Amino acid sequence: MIFRLIYTSMASASIKEPNIQDILKAARANNPNVDLTGVLLFHDDTFLQVLEGPKNAVLALVAKIETDPRNHGLIEIFREESEARIFPDWSMAYVPIDTALVSVRKVIESYESDVIQVSYGRMEDKTDVDIRKPWFL
Ligand SMILES: Cc1cc2nc3c(=O)[nH]c(=O)nc-3n(C[C@H](O)[C@H](O)[C@H](O)COP(=O)(O)O)c2cc1C
Numbered sequence: 805m806i807f808r809l810i811y812t813s814m815a816s817a818s819i820k821e822p823n824i825q826d827i828l829k830a831a832r833a834n835n836p837n838v839d840l841t842g843v844l845l846f847h848d849d850t851f852l853q854v855l856e857g858p859k860n861a862v863l864a865l866v867a868k869i870e871t872d873p874r875n876h877g878l879i880e881i882f883r884e885e886s887e888a889r890i891f892p893d894w895s896m897a898y899v900p901i902d903t904a905l906v907s908v909r910k911v912i913e914s915y916e917s918d919v920i921q922v923s924y925g926r927m928e929d930k931t932d933v934d935i936r937k938p939w940f941l
Pocket residue numbers: 813827830831832834835844851853865868869870872874875896
């Protein structure tokens with residue numbers, strides 16, 4: 805069994821793409837050492853991250869991220885035990901969601917690139933889709 809936790813947080817005002825690259829660099833360096841995998845989504849100054857692995861490692865990392873000045877207002881969305889990982893091959897996948905895309909329906913692994921590929925659908929009349937919902941599960 806693995807433990808999965810999904811949270812959302814707000815990016816600090818000053819955060820720019822290079823800061824996100826730094827976060828990913830740390831994640832990809834550290835996560836394999838503690839058997840963590842997951843995905844980080846960034847849209848409209850909001851992060852959403854799925855972390856999966858040993859419970860103590862997931863909780864320790866969330867506690868660390870909570871105090872990271874690059875984000876604030878961290879809210880846990882849910883936690884669960886699971887038989888299998890959703891992102892077994894990703895120390896930390898990254899999905900920068902274009903603001904035009906309001907519904908991401910399916911996350912597909914890409915072995916060619918370190919940016920996960922997404923297939924998506926537009927929802928014409930719903931521009932206020934709440935990214936805090938774990939829509940991809
Ligand atoms: C939104 C967000 C997501 C992060 N995700 C991870 C992660 O998956 N793994 C990780 O090691 N650090 C992550 N960090 C960075 C940690 O807060 C912390 O800076 C880092 O783990 C420290 O790494 P170091 O001890 O190698 O300097 C994240 C930070 C933010 C703001």
